[in-house]
Amino acid sequence: MLHKIALSALVYVAAVFAAAFVLGTLRVLLVAPRLGELAAVALELPVVLCLSWVVAGRVLRRWPLTGQGQRLAMGGLAFACLMALELFLATRLFGRPLDGVLAAMTTLPGLVGLAGQIGFALVPALRGQPAG
Numbered sequence: 001m002l003h004k005i006a007l008s009a010l011v012y013v014a015a016v017f018a019a020a021f022v023l024g025t026l027r028v029l030l031v032a033p034r035l036g037e038l039a040a041v042a043l044e045l046p047v048v049l050c051l052s053w054v055v056a057g058r059v060l061r062r063w064p065l066t067g068q069g070q071r072l073a074m075g076g077l078a079f080a081c082l083m084a085l086e087l088f089l090a091t092r093l094f095g096r097p098l099d100g101v102l103a104a105m106t107t108l109p110g111l112v113g114l115a116g117q118i119g120f121a122l123v124p125a126l127r128g129q130p131a132g
Helices: 002-035 037-062 068-093 098-104 108-127
Strands: none
Touching (some): 037 108
């Protein structure tokens, strides 16, 4: 069972992260300079959460996790992977200092983004096991 939870979490985070990376790039380069960072994050968030809902459904149809606790574990592991990916990319790829990355999470746009990431973690449990 742990294998299925881990596989589900990794597929879920990989698919959502890939799409969110593209959306985030568009947010930073095109939307935020025109509307501001908070508005840009607020526009991106529902798109990513809807995408998370769809991806979680497909993952859970492929690798069913019938128990609520199993789906919470999937979301929790996916969240941990997401945060590790974000910290790695920010510090290694973009060269931002760790304290700067963590400080950005305490701003209003950062907190809205963090709330969205927590929502991403809860989606598998909220979605439940999709039918067939």
